[in-house]
Amino acid sequence: MKIHEFQAKELFRKYRVPVPEGSAVYSLDEALTVSRQLGKFPVVVKAQIHAGGRGKGGGVRLAHSEEEVRQAVTDILGMTLITHQTGPEGRLVKKLLVEAGQNIMEELYLSLLVDRESSSIVIIGCREGGMDIEEVAAKTPEKIIRIRVNPLTGLQGYHLRELGFGLGLTGQVIKNLGGLVKNLYRLFIENDCSLVEINPLILTAEDKIVALDAKVDLDSNALFRHPELLACRDIDEEDPLEVEASKHNLNYINLDGNVGNIVNGAGLAMATMDIIKQAGAQPANFMDVGGGATAEMVENGLRLILRDDKVKAVLINIFGGILRCDVFAEGIVNAAKAMGLTIPLVVRMEGTNVEAGKRILADSGLNLVGARDLRDAAARIAAAVA
Numbered sequence: 001m002k003i004h005e006f007q008a009k010e011l012f013r014k015y016r017v018p019v020p021e022g023s024a025v026y027s028l029d030e031a032l033t034v035s036r037q038l039g040k041f042p043v044v045v046k047a048q049i050h051a052g053g054r055g056k057g058g059g060v061r062l063a064h065s066e067e068e069v070r071q072a073v074t075d076i077l078g079m080t081l082i083t084h085q086t087g088p089e090g091r092l093v094k095k096l097l098v099e100a101g102q103n104i105m106e107e108l109y110l111s112l113l114v115d116r117e118s119s120s121i122v123i124i125g126c127r128e129g130g131m132d133i134e135e136v137a138a139k140t141p142e143k144i145i146r147i148r149v150n151p152l153t154g155l156q157g158y159h160l161r162e163l164g165f166g167l168g169l170t171g172q173v174i175k176n177l178g179g180l181v182k183n184l185y186r187l188f189i190e191n192d193c194s195l196v197e198i199n200p201l202i203l204t205a206e207d208k209i210v211a212l213d214a215k216v217d218l219d220s221n222a223l224f225r226h227p228e229l230l231a232c233r234d235i236d237e238e239d240p241l242e243v244e245a246s247k248h249n250l251n252y253i254n255l256d257g258n259v260g261n262i263v264n265g266a267g268l269a270m271a272t273m274d275i276i277k278q279a280g281a282q283p284a285n286f287m288d289v290g291g292g293a294t295a296e297m298v299e300n301g302l303r304l305i306l307r308d309d310k311v312k313a314v315l316i317n318i319f320g321g322i323l324r325c326d327v328f329a330e331g332i333v334n335a336a337k338a339m340g341l342t343i344p345l346v347v348r349m350e351g352t353n354v355e356a357g358k359r360i361l362a363d364s365g366l367n368l369v370g371a372r373d374l375r376d377a378a379a380r381i382a383a384a385v386a
Helices: 005-014 028-038 066-076 133-139 157-166 171-190 220-223 241-247 265-280 295-306 324-337 353-360 374-385
Strands: 022-025 043-047 061-064 096-100 104-115 120-126 144-149 193-204 209-211 215-218 251-254 259-263 285-288 313-320 345-352 368-370
Touching: 005 022, 005 096, 005 171, 005 215, 022 028, 022 259, 028 043, 028 066, 043 066, 061 066, 061 096, 066 096, 104 133, 104 144, 104 171, 104 368, 120 133, 120 171, 133 144, 144 157, 171 193, 171 209, 209 251, 215 220, 241 251, 241 295, 259 265, 259 295, 259 374, 265 285, 265 313, 265 374, 285 295, 295 324, 313 324, 324 345, 324 353, 324 368, 345 353, 345 374, 353 368
Parallel strands: 259 285, 259 313, 313 345, 345 368
Antiparallel strands: 022 096, 043 061, 043 096, 104 120, 104 193, 120 144, 193 209, 193 215, 251 285
8 A cells, every 4th residue: 555755754753764844735725834834945845646756747846935835836736747657647636745945965765675586675775866766777777775684683783884885975974874774674664564765865964864755655465453554545546446346355456458357366367367468458457356256256346347448348267166156157147237238258267066157157148258268268358359
């Protein structure tokens, strides 16, 4: 789960990670009040959406007077902000962060993330903050420092020294960085984070280190341990279909293609998406209804997919184990009849009571296409959307 920058900075404050003074606002009057409370200019007005690249898209503005604050808020609040992470449709800006400007001497990059390949937590640092780290990695990878921390032994002093010296820092600045990273690591572990990123992490003229930006991604599977963080969820920033899927305990991710698919099992779902692409079509979603799916869950999945206007055909790939094929088939027939299904629906199923399930589909009187195997299913669905 993603949270907003202002929420991430509140979390940073809790763990004594230095951030600029400021507050989230939802109106011009609130923005003016906060700018007055900060006591001096300049202040920064920042759009709050779940996407990076806000500055390049016009969503971050430096204001040197109250009039400039007024203009910045008027321009940004309510705009549709388009960045390289939002896609061409952009995101509607409903909230802002107004915070104190900083005396920036240098910008660094710092992040912590989970590296599943090495089963470690990786600290990534770079002297070139404020830029797209992907661009730096592609053009000058030698400038990026990667330090792997074994989560069983935890963060050690030599990790901090390696980071500080690798960034070319000296004296008090290294000590300040070490203290910040210690706190950031504790935040990462205690809140079940998958990513914590600061870009830029700034050095001020007073030799202070301040997190000028803050990005935190949380492991959604661990949120039951953190109800206070779950309260930070902003469904306005999420795909409406994905929000609806979560209400039915469906693992769903909206994609750009036109072939909807429903599968029971994450591995089988990935294989299904691959073979759809190999057949020349494009999946419109990832949907795993789970190995223990019920007929009702499959029905809900089909209803959800049919709400997506770009879906021109649906492929259902089910292995009948806990969910018997005949029960699954009855659910599909009932859902198709209730929704007045008009687009092609290809069904591939194997497992318990598969022959009974096939008979139910064949006798339904609906335009339900049975497939012999997964490759046949992919060929049929590709032909249906060609």
